[in-house]
Amino acid sequence: MSNYPIHKTEEEWLEELGPERYRILREKGTERPFSGKYNLTVDKGTYVCGACKTPLFESNSKFDSGCGWPSFDESIDGAVEYIKDTSHGMLRTEILCATCGSHLGHVFNDGPTDSGQRYCVNSLSVDLDKE
Numbered sequence: 001m002s003n004y005p006i007h008k009t010e011e012e013w014l015e016e017l018g019p020e021r022y023r024i025l026r027e028k029g030t031e032r033p034f035s036g037k038y039n040l041t042v043d044k045g046t047y048v049c050g051a052c053k054t055p056l057f058e059s060n061s062k063f064d065s066g067c068g069w070p071s072f073d074e075s076i077d078g079a080v081e082y083i084k085d086t087s088h089g090m091l092r093t094e095i096l097c098a099t100c101g102s103h104l105g106h107v108f109n110d111g112p113t114d115s116g117q118r119y120c121v122n123s124l125s126v127d128l129d130k131e
Contacts, residue, residue, distance in 0.1 A: 006052045006100040017051060024124040025051050025102040028087075028094070033068025036123025040064065045130040047072075047121075052100040054079060056126060057119065065111075065118055070126070072119040073111045080119075082107065095119060 014022045023029040038047070047057040047070075056079045057072045065071035078098060085094040085106065095104045104125045111118035 004097075004099060004101045008100075013051065021050060021124050024122045028103040029122075030105075031069065031122045031124055036069060038070040038121075038123040038126065038128060039068060041070070041128065043128060043130050045128050047126040047128055049097040049100060049102055049104075050125050050127050051102040052097060053127070054097055054099040055129075056080060056097065056104065057121070059128070059131075063112070065120070067118075067120055069105060070121045070123055071111075072121065073113040073115045073117050075119060080104065080107075095121070
């Protein structure tokens with residue numbers, strides 16, 4: 001049993017999300033850079049978890065970092081969980097949805113705004129609820 005408010009079996013997640021979204025959100029996959037539908041999106045609204053629809057990022061925190069994935073300089077308070085990630089021989093901070101535990105991407109301390117943060121998010125990890 002998970003420590004998250006939303007509990008589903010991996011079979012339920014796979015059926016609900018489909019194979020590609022499941023690979024990103026539940027198996028900690030990564031999209032190819034510059035391939036995601038939200039990489040260059042400038043539409044206004046709220047980015048929500050692609051698995052459970054929890055609000056994660058406001059569009060006014062999104063910026064073009066040039067890294068190939070949607071980037072944000074802050075998350076909505078309490079929406080994101082931070083986990084030390086030492087995979088692939090790197091030291092990074094993984095970001096997960098705090099409601100369902102789904103993988104969103106990573107956060108780095110090299111952002112260009114006052115927050116100093118760059119949340120690097122897979123497009124398949126989120127949906128945009130437009131204003």
